[in-house]
Amino acid sequence: MQRKMFYSVLILLVISIIGGTYLFREFNRRNLPVSAQTPLYRVSSNVLIAAFSEHGEAANKKYLGNIIEVTGNLKAINKDDKGNYTIVLGDTAQTASIRCSMSSDKQPEYSKKMIGNPVTIIGVCTGYLPDELGLGADIILNRSEFKQ
Amino acid sequence: MKKLLVSALFVLSTGLFAPAQEKYFTKTGKIGFDATVPKSPENIIGVNKSVTCVLDTKTGNLQLAVLMKGFEFERALMQEHFNENYVESNQFPKAEFRGVLTNNASVNYAKDGSYEVKVKGKLTMHGSTSEIETVGTLAVRAGHIQLNAIFQVLLADFKINVPQLVADKVATQAKISVDCLLDPLKG
Numbered sequence: 001m002q003r004k005m006f007y008s009v010l011i012l013l014v015i016s017i018i019g020g021t022y023l024f025r026e027f028n029r030r031n032l033p034v035s036a037q038t039p040l041y042r043v044s045s046n047v048l049i050a051a052f053s054e055h056g057e058a059a060n061k062k063y064l065g066n067i068i069e070v071t072g073n074l075k076a077i078n079k080d081d082k083g084n085y086t087i088v089l090g091d092t093a094q095t096a097s098i099r100c101s102m103s104s105d106k107q108p109e110y111s112k113k114m115i116g117n118p119v120t121i122i123g124v125c126t127g128y129l130p131d132e133l134g135l136g137a138d139i140i141l142n143r144s145e146f147k148q
Numbered sequence: 149m150k151k152l153l154v155s156a157l158f159v160l161s162t163g164l165f166a167p168a169q170e171k172y173f174t175k176t177g178k179i180g181f182d183a184t185v186p187k188s189p190e191n192i193i194g195v196n197k198s199v200t201c202v203l204d205t206k207t208g209n210l211q212l213a214v215l216m217k218g219f220e221f222e223r224a225l226m227q228e229h230f231n232e233n234y235v236e237s238n239q240f241p242k243a244e245f246r247g248v249l250t251n252n253a254s255v256n257y258a259k260d261g262s263y264e265v266k267v268k269g270k271l272t273m274h275g276s277t278s279e280i281e282t283v284g285t286l287a288v289r290a291g292h293i294q295l296n297a298i299f300q301v302l303l304a305d306f307k308i309n310v311p312q313l314v315a316d317k318v319a320t321q322a323k324i325s326v327d328c329l330l331d332p333l334k335g
Binding site for chain 2: 022026027028029030031038060064078080082083084086092099101124125126127128132133134135137140142
């Protein structure tokens with residue numbers, strides 16, 4: 001009887017420790033850098049822009065919240081008043097762009113010489129802002145990093 | 149002498165009759181979302197750094213657009229809960245504000261200075277629209293406009309339900325902070 005009781009307490013203790021550890025780790029889990037993860041899709045900037053502007057709903061279902069790798073011409077480098085960088089991909093002839101909000105953890109050296117050259121960026125697709133304000137449509141990528 | 153006079157007149161006329169900049173914008177504005185209460189185990193704070201904002205200085209019309217998936221939280225689990233259980237960002241990916249500075253006439257956009265502005269408009273989020281009225285600060289600085297505002301939104305107004313289990317740990321009224329540095333819109 002005592003032995004049975006002992007094993008029951010032991011099993012409960014083990015379950016509590018495993019459960020507690022899992023909950024603690026899950027609660028404190030941080031977003032992993034995108035470079036540490038495998039992109040779900042690899043696309044060119046033109047294909048991505050066409051997907052969102054022509055079939056928005058399908059593109060949302062496919063890309064929204066996922067890590068994607070995008071290759072395209074670097075259109076502009078924007079630095080905001082807080083020192084955050086945004087890399088803009090796309091054709092200069094098009095008003096639509098892909099705006100990649102760069103990860104503040106990994107800030108490479110940005111040079112204007114990069115403008116016009118093809119680059120590959122990995123980031124989390126947060127969606128599409130259509131051109132409702134007269135500023136051009138945008139697909140936004142968060143936590144972005146240059147592909148090494 | 150005549151040449152000099154003509155040149156001076158030309159310079160003066162271009163300065164006098166050049167159209168004043170009317171629209172200002174940014175695509176890197178910041179919006180903060182804070183639903184922390186004293187009983188929250190952690191700060192429930194999310195920040196979006198890719199806010200699009202346009203201000204028409206002539207009419208005072210102000211528009212902001214933001215993607216809900218773009219809010220970043222310190223903890224991944226919090227961010228997942230925010231997107232999946234609260235704002236349902238797959239179903240409602242965008243939030244927008246369309247309003248007007250009701251005291252726009254009191255702002256002198258031609259001169260550097262700081263002004264208290266009253267903003268009134270409609271905020272659409274989670275598929276619901278609600279009237280917002282708040283007071284913010286508008287600063288004109290070296291050809292740029294800095295907009296700042298902090299206001300509260302009642303989550304129930306946007307049909308965002310806080311589960312009973314965490315009702316005492318998540319605010320029913322979230323604090324929204326807006327921080328946008330606007331550049332003149334060329335062309």
